[in-house]
Amino acid sequence: MKKKKQETDVHYRSLTGEGNFNWRMIYPMNVIIQENKMVQEKKLKFWHIEKTVTKVDPILHVDVLDKDVFSKDDKLGWAHLDLARLPPPARSAKHCTLDMYEKEDNRMSLFDRKKAHGFWPVYDDSL
Numbered sequence: 001m002k003k004k005k006q007e008t009d010v011h012y013r014s015l016t017g018e019g020n021f022n023w024r025m026i027y028p029m030n031v032i033i034q035e036n037k038m039v040q041e042k043k044l045k046f047w048h049i050e051k052t053v054t055k056v057d058p059i060l061h062v063d064v065l066d067k068d069v070f071s072k073d074d075k076l077g078w079a080h081l082d083l084a085r086l087p088p089p090a091r092s093a094k095h096c097t098l099d100m101y102e103k104e105d106n107r108m109s110l111f112d113r114k115k116a117h118g119f120w121p122v123y124d125d126s127l
Helices: none
Strands: 030-032 037-042 052-056 059-065 075-082
Touching: none
Parallel strands: none
Antiparallel strands: 030 037, 037 052, 059 075
């Protein structure tokens, strides 16, 4: 499946390292709610007439990058968010830690709630 990429605005001169994003991104997707799976349709070969249907886990991959003018943008962090088992968001940036991902209790399904707002941490594994 072709990867769909969306970008947010750039927060220039963020000297404290904190960027607040209030950005709505919409990704159309086919979902089987009873199974908490996304449905992808694609042709295996370009000469095939029929599309093959596969069920995949609904995982949203988020990358956070800095914006460089003359060099390649550096990755600051990333997160894989399972939309069927999403950790509840932190209400403030102070309470947003990586421990949120380790807690298995109180997970929520975005398909049941339809929307969520708050803070989720990103992780930098290059350090």
